[in-house]
Amino acid sequence: MERHFDEELEVIRRKLVEMGGLAEQLIGRSIQILVSRDNTLSEEVWPAEQIVNQKQIEIDEGCLELLARHQPMATDLRFLVSTLRITGELERIADQAVNITEAALVLIVRPEVKPLIDIPRMATLASGMVKDSLDAFVRKDTRLARAVLTRDDQVDGYKNQIFRELLTYMLSDPKTIERAIELILISRHLERIADHATNVAEDAIYYVEGRDVRHHAGEAAAPSGESRPF
Amino acid sequence: MERHFDEELEVIRRKLVEMGGLAEQLIGRSIQILVSRDNTLSEEVWPAEQIVNQKQIEIDEGCLELLARHQPMATDLRFLVSTLRITGELERIADQAVNITEAALVLIVRPEVKPLIDIPRMATLASGMVKDSLDAFVRKDTRLARAVLTRDDQVDGYKNQIFRELLTYMLSDPKTIERAIELILISRHLERIADHATNVAEDAIYYVEGRDVRHHAGEAAAPSGESRPF
Numbered sequence: 229m230e231r232h233f234d235e236e237l238e239v240i241r242r243k244l245v246e247m248g249g250l251a252e253q254l255i256g257r258s259i260q261i262l263v264s265r266d267n268t269l270s271e272e273v274w275p276a277e278q279i280v281n282q283k284q285i286e287i288d289e290g291c292l293e294l295l296a297r298h299q300p301m302a303t304d305l306r307f308l309v310s311t312l313r314i315t316g317e318l319e320r321i322a323d324q325a326v327n328i329t330e331a332a333l334v335l336i337v338r339p340e341v342k343p344l345i346d347i348p349r350m351a352t353l354a355s356g357m358v359k360d361s362l363d364a365f366v367r368k369d370t371r372l373a374r375a376v377l378t379r380d381d382q383v384d385g386y387k388n389q390i391f392r393e394l395l396t397y398m399l400s401d402p403k404t405i406e407r408a409i410e411l412i413l414i415s416r417h418l419e420r421i422a423d424h425a426t427n428v429a430e431d432a433i434y435y436v437e438g439r440d441v442r443h444h445a446g447e448a449a450a451p452s453g454e455s456r457p458f
Numbered sequence: 459m460e461r462h463f464d465e466e467l468e469v470i471r472r473k474l475v476e477m478g479g480l481a482e483q484l485i486g487r488s489i490q491i492l493v494s495r496d497n498t499l500s501e502e503v504w505p506a507e508q509i510v511n512q513k514q515i516e517i518d519e520g521c522l523e524l525l526a527r528h529q530p531m532a533t534d535l536r537f538l539v540s541t542l543r544i545t546g547e548l549e550r551i552a553d554q555a556v557n558i559t560e561a562a563l564v565l566i567v568r569p570e571v572k573p574l575i576d577i578p579r580m581a582t583l584a585s586g587m588v589k590d591s592l593d594a595f596v597r598k599d600t601r602l603a604r605a606v607l608t609r610d611d612q613v614d615g616y617k618n619q620i621f622r623e624l625l626t627y628m629l630s631d632p633k634t635i636e637r638a639i640e641l642i643l644i645s646r647h648l649e650r651i652a653d654h655a656t657n658v659a660e661d662a663i664y665y666v667e668g669r670d671v672r673h674h675a676g677e678a679a680a681p682s683g684e685s686r687p688f
Contacts, residue, residue, distance in 0.1 A: 281673040288670065292539060299529030309522060309542060316543065398628070398635050405628050409639065416646070440518065443511040 233298050237307065240290050241366055244311055244318075247283040248362040250276060251318045252355055254325035255421060259351040262332035262414070263344055273329045280322040284315040306438060310431040314365065317424040317431075321358060324417040324424075331410045331417075341397055341407045347414060350386035353379065354418045357425035365432035373436075376429035383422040390415040463528050467537065470520050471596055474541055474548075477513040478592040480506060481548045482585055484555035485651060489581040492562035492644070493574055503559045510552040514545040536668060540661040544595065547654040547661075551588060554647040554654075561640045561647075571627055571637045577644060580616035583609065584648045587655035595662035603666075606659035613652040620645040 254276055261269045291308045294300065300308060357376050364373035394408040433441045484506055491499045521538045524530065530538060587606050594603035624638040663671045 278673075285670050285672065292535070295525070295539070296531055296535055301526050305522070305526055309525070309539075312539060312542070313546065316546070395636060395639075399632055402629055402632050405632075405635065406625060409625075409642065412639065413646070416643070440515050442515065443508075 233294070233300070233304075236290070236294055237304065240287060240294070240308075240311060243283060243287050243290070244314065245362065245366055247280060247287065247315065247318050248358065250280050250283070251321045251325070252358050254280070254322050255328075255351060255355045255358065258325040258328035258332060259348055261329055262335060263348055265336040267333055267336060270329055270333060273326060277322050277326050280319055284319045287315050288312055302438075303435070306435045310365065310435045313431050314362070314428050317427050318358075318362075321421050321424045324421050327417045328414050331414050335407055335410050338407055341394070341404045341411065346386055346390050346393070347411065347418070350383070350390070350415060350418045353382055353386065354421040354425065357383075357422050358428070361425045361428035361432060364429055365435060368432075368436045370433050370436050373429040373432040377426060380422070380426060383419055387415050387419050463524070463530070463534075466520070466524055467534065470517060470524070470538075470541060473513060473517050473520070474544065475592065475596055477510060477517065477545065477548050478588065480510050480513070481551045481555070482588050484510070484552050485558075485581060485585045485588065488555040488558035488562060489578055491559055492565060493578055495566040497563055497566060500559055500563055503556060507552050507556050510549055514549045517545050518542055532668075533665070536665045540595065540665040543661050544592070544658050547657050548588075548592075551651050551654050554651050557647045558644050561644050565637055565640050568637055571624070571634045571641065576616055576620050576623070577641065577648070580613070580620070580645060580648045583612055583616065584651040584655065587613075587652050588658070591655045591658035591662060594659055595665060598662075598666045600663050600666050603659040603662040607656060610652065610656060613649055617645050617649050 254273065257269060257273060257276075261267065261273075291312050295305075295308055298304075357379055360372055361376045363369065364376065391412055394412055398405045398408045427442075430440075430442050433439065484503065487499060487503060487506075491497065491503075521542050525535075525538055528534075587609055590602055591606045593599065594606065621642055624642055628635045628638045657672075660671050663669065
């Protein structure tokens, strides 16, 4: 019985990694459409997002079944509860990739406002945060999780830089306004992806240490190394 | 023992309602700052957001304790798992209200781009969705939950209307660009609040019916009235 439960947890973990891989691919693909200006690349986006959605439902059902049938405690309970949260984050990340794709499709039929430099870099940063936060969770690597949390400042830096630069373009040539706003919104979608990755990293820490580090609750709640009773 | 467990569920339910009320108030307050141009109203926003964050941690801990100690099944399990999701939605709603407040504080020290009409209306719509979705959850009212889901089109309508109108202003007077973008971003924050309310409404349906209606999974998964085993 115990063995069986562990195997079921392993199945969930594997599915979660697959789901994360798909979400990451979607981010890359959405930016690739924008950069390459090749709209045929968008065909796979919607079917891929559907698969992410299905995976969420499948994984969530698996978690709920294990919660109901095995009534796990401590680490296993935290694993299942965290997984239920993380599927939600990954699903939203895929949604954001769809939003980026939609904006990209509007943009690529019109002249470029400017060569894209910071947006692809910001996308690489956000996508790396998604990968590392999920790796941190499945490998129980809290050091990696904490490294993800520190990248928030870089995300903010890109966001502000992109905004300022595009504002200059809009002011000097009002014909660019609509396209520049789409680019600003893309940077905001990337910011949200990074936010979701941060949430996953916080879940990784919670899972391993039993501490809630959201809103820095951990700092006040427990000295390092102390874990919660459940 | 049974009695005690029910009482603990009731405590969680009551705390969740309080947390939702605070999140709603934050939305109202953030828009009030924008409309009244009174920055003194912003003083309460950050402390209130802190309280929302604390409530999330407190409620989540309560849910996890009940999951670990009582190993609930069926409806009670769904209630606790849904509550863990809903606190996340409410916390993000409060975050969005803070984002709106920050944008409002930038805007109110500069001349008005135009009289605000659609943004306050969109805020009332989004705030009503938050209230109704949480009411639907605590009262197990799936009809109300489904009514929330149908309001998505109105949200989209406002978003597009606000974008088009502000674009006109920017094109005719580039000096308005920065302020107009802030207003567009505020409308996007309101859209996200409505998204979160939609997620809460979907959780309400899941809790009552045991069906996952996200991504219309319910349509394919189960004929009406049929519930899942857990």
